[in-house]
Amino acid sequence: MEFVLQNFINAMQWGSFYALIALGYSMVYSILMLFNFTHGDIFMTGAYIGFGAATVLLFLTASVGISVPGWLLLILTILISMMLTSLLGIIVERVGYRPLRDAPRASAAITGLMIGIILETGNLAVLGARRFSFPSLIETVTYNIGGVYFTNKKILIVGVSLFLMLLLHAFIRKSRWGMAMRAMSYDYQVVPLMGVSLNMIAPMTFAIGSALAAAAGILYGMAYPVLDPYMGVLLGWKSFVAAILGGRGSILGAALAGFLLGFIEIFTAMIFPSTLRDLIAYTIILLILTFRPYGFFGQPYTTQLRL
Amino acid sequence: MHKSRAVLVVFFMFFMAFSFMSCGKEREARIKIGINAPITGDIPKVGEGTKYAAQMWLEEIEKAGGLQVGDKKYKVELVIEDNESKAESAVKANTKMISEDGVLIIIGPQSSKQAIAAGGVANDYKTPMISPWSTNPDTTRNRPFVFRGCFLDPFQGPVVANFVKEELGFKKAAVLYDVASDYPKCLAEYFKKAWEGINGPGSVVAYESFTTKDADFSSQLTKIKGSGAEFLFTPQYYNEVALIVKQARELGFTAPILGSDSWGSAETVKLCGPACSGLYFSTHYAAAGAKGQTKEFIDSYKQKYGYVPDDVGALTWDALRLAQKAIQNAGSLTGDIAKDRQAVRDQLAKTKDFEGITGKMSFTEEGDPIKCAVIVRISDKGEFEFYKQVCP
Numbered sequence: 001m002e003f004v005l006q007n008f009i010n011a012m013q014w015g016s017f018y019a020l021i022a023l024g025y026s027m028v029y030s031i032l033m034l035f036n037f038t039h040g041d042i043f044m045t046g047a048y049i050g051f052g053a054a055t056v057l058l059f060l061t062a063s064v065g066i067s068v069p070g071w072l073l074l075i076l077t078i079l080i081s082m083m084l085t086s087l088l089g090i091i092v093e094r095v096g097y098r099p100l101r102d103a104p105r106a107s108a109a110i111t112g113l114m115i116g117i118i119l120e121t122g123n124l125a126v127l128g129a130r131r132f133s134f135p136s137l138i139e140t141v142t143y144n145i146g147g148v149y150f151t152n153k154k155i156l157i158v159g160v161s162l163f164l165m166l167l168l169h170a171f172i173r174k175s176r177w178g179m180a181m182r183a184m185s186y187d188y189q190v191v192p193l194m195g196v197s198l199n200m201i202a203p204m205t206f207a208i209g210s211a212l213a214a215a216a217g218i219l220y221g222m223a224y225p226v227l228d229p230y231m232g233v234l235l236g237w238k239s240f241v242a243a244i245l246g247g248r249g250s251i252l253g254a255a256l257a258g259f260l261l262g263f264i265e266i267f268t269a270m271i272f273p274s275t276l277r278d279l280i281a282y283t284i285i286l287l288i289l290t291f292r293p294y295g296f297f298g299q300p301y302t303t304q305l306r307l
Numbered sequence: 308m309h310k311s312r313a314v315l316v317v318f319f320m321f322f323m324a325f326s327f328m329s330c331g332k333e334r335e336a337r338i339k340i341g342i343n344a345p346i347t348g349d350i351p352k353v354g355e356g357t358k359y360a361a362q363m364w365l366e367e368i369e370k371a372g373g374l375q376v377g378d379k380k381y382k383v384e385l386v387i388e389d390n391e392s393k394a395e396s397a398v399k400a401n402t403k404m405i406s407e408d409g410v411l412i413i414i415g416p417q418s419s420k421q422a423i424a425a426g427g428v429a430n431d432y433k434t435p436m437i438s439p440w441s442t443n444p445d446t447t448r449n450r451p452f453v454f455r456g457c458f459l460d461p462f463q464g465p466v467v468a469n470f471v472k473e474e475l476g477f478k479k480a481a482v483l484y485d486v487a488s489d490y491p492k493c494l495a496e497y498f499k500k501a502w503e504g505i506n507g508p509g510s511v512v513a514y515e516s517f518t519t520k521d522a523d524f525s526s527q528l529t530k531i532k533g534s535g536a537e538f539l540f541t542p543q544y545y546n547e548v549a550l551i552v553k554q555a556r557e558l559g560f561t562a563p564i565l566g567s568d569s570w571g572s573a574e575t576v577k578l579c580g581p582a583c584s585g586l587y588f589s590t591h592y593a594a595a596g597a598k599g600q601t602k603e604f605i606d607s608y609k610q611k612y613g614y615v616p617d618d619v620g621a622l623t624w625d626a627l628r629l630a631q632k633a634i635q636n637a638g639s640l641t642g643d644i645a646k647d648r649q650a651v652r653d654q655l656a657k658t659k660d661f662e663g664i665t666g667k668m669s670f671t672e673e674g675d676p677i678k679c680a681v682i683v684r685i686s687d688k689g690e691f692e693f694y695k696q697v698c699p
Contacts, residue, residue: 003533006558007525007526010523010525010529011526013523121347124347124351128351128355129346129351129354131352131545131546131574131578133549133577133578140557142556142557142559144559149558151557223523224522224550224554225549225553225578226522226549226578230348230349230520231520233520234520234521265526266523266526269526269527269530270526270530273515274515274516274517274527274530275516277518
């Protein structure tokens with residue numbers, strides 16, 4: 001029993017990352033009908049910016065000589081990184097996607113991949129060969145309840161992820177900007193005729209998606225404190241799988257499918273030999289897609305993409 | 308819009324023209340040595356160590372005014388190619404260095420994953436190659452032109468197994484390894500075989516794996532913890548070691564964790580921090596407490612690049628010195644690259660009792676050196692302390 005519970009906690013943490021990153025894919029898709037393949041690398045950049053912000057903050061507080069509680073530093077780090085990374089998202093949209101808005105979708109997808117490679121190798125060129133260890137802003141406390149181990153960081157990661165998802169949901173459902181986004185996702189060619197500019201909504205979507213990826217990056221840095229220029233590649237691809245599984249363009253679907261993917265991966269490794277983990281996990285996903293080719297919440301060919 | 312595009316095109320054409328021009332250098336009598344290293348990719352620190360050691364070696368040669376072969380002094384040029392820590396790129400790099408650059412000998416690639424693939428190319432084109440760090444038997448098997456600078460995994464696996472048995476007296480082992488990478492996969496198998504040979508079948512109670520670039524090992528570690536293993540052996544590279552050790556501790560796995568020579572990077576302790584102190588691993592040399600020419604190498608490397616060289620740096624240095632000696636022993640170079648390569652290979656194969664900074668070596672017929680391993684303990688200060696030497 002505790003074995004299952006332990007893996008449940010493991011899966012909640014792992015699924016949080018897939019969910020947060022998958023949201024970014026889905027949002028951009030619902031507006032522009034294209035998958036932003038830079039997203040995994042934006043996640044990586046977010047983690048690095050967070051690392052930079054945390055290092056600077058730690059240095060500043062140490063040199064001034066005031067002791068600031070760790071959680072405050074963490075919140076500041078997350079906010080700074082979310083802000084700067086959303087700026088990066090806006091730049092990617094402006095430089096990479098806007099000039100190609102009327103080009104074939106495949107060209108735009110390739111552009112995304114190229115920008116991703118530029119971010120990876122640019123990072124390697126600037127920061128060099130070292131791997132960085134993400135500073136531990138808050139003390140790790142390990143709890144043991146009846147043989148089930150979890151840390152305060154795990155609770156924090158799942159909590160912050162869920163909070164951000166609810167925030168996004170409220171924004172899309174309750175705010176005027178959210179309404180504009182929802183309208184745009186119905187038809188990005190007609191809605192601009194009614195006075196909503198795509199050149200406002202598209203960058204905003206990229207900004208929000210990137211901010212979520214940045215938050216995921218920092219949480220990831222706390223759980224797996226080794227930063228690597230290529231850390232976003234595999235995670236980005238798997239989150240993309242989650243976005244498809246949830247249904248293209250569906251926010252709720254992306255979040256749920258992200259957690260589901262985390263659960264499938266962790267629990268297949270629990271039941272079967274771990275060597276076969278990805279083989280079995282992705283066969284399950286293939287089966288799901290065979291029976292639900294549009295994912296859980298997706299709809300066939302559509303002007304009815306729901307945000 | 309169109310104008311700016313035209314400008315861009317013209318700019319690119321100039322750029323291309325320049326890059327072609329640099330290829331047309333005049334040819335003079337010089338020795339080219341190829342370095343095939345993972346400058347980018349998963350383990351860039353390994354590439355950096357390779358490059359730095361090679362540059363240090365070159366500086367020493369240049370200080371002497373060139374490489375003396377017979378009665379002639381040759382200028383030496385290093386051709387450093389990045390293999391991105393991928394097998395395909397390592398093959399490409401080797402092919403390029405052999406056919407385009409005309410290198411006399413190749414040093415690298417470091418990891419078995421690349422070295423096994425690239426070694427095939429070197430052997431087919433009859434170009435000598437020394438992999439300083441690849442411990443997998445397949446790298447040199449049936450390849451007369453391929454050599455290595457380190458001991459092999461079939462030796463290293465039992466070294467760790469015996470060490471645990473004798474020093475710690477455990478009976479139940481767990482193994483966690485990357486199934487998609489040659490080095491951890493084979494070493495895990497050799498360890499398992501050796502351990503079961505000592506403690507009987509079923510004594511490896513958990514044999515778990517993951518795939519390259521995974522960062523979450525929680526479900527494997529939960530399984531390992533539940534299996535009742537007394538220690539964990541994980542022959543992984545430095546970036547994964549930090550993650551595995553930290554996650555294991557967070558999941559309440561308190562038993563010792565042991566590793567292999569891939570732990571011996573300057574980065575391991577930096578990334579892992581105090582969580583790794585007190586752990587053991589088997590490796591090629593111990594930097595703390597070194598003597599003689601090993602100390603000289605460590606000191607000048609540290610002075611130049613600001614950190615203590617890891618085993619890759621030391622092994623690369625030894626490989627280059629082996630190459631240097633073989634070239635010099637060839638007596639004279641004809642200028643016919645195929646003949647010279649053959650001559651250098653023959654000399655390499657004859658190497659006996661070479662005094663390297665990582666120990667004495669003589670090559671077997673397969674091109675593998677017979678040399679000792681050391682068990683290193685990570686001290687509380689994070690230094691690699693010599694603990695025990697194990698010889699074949």
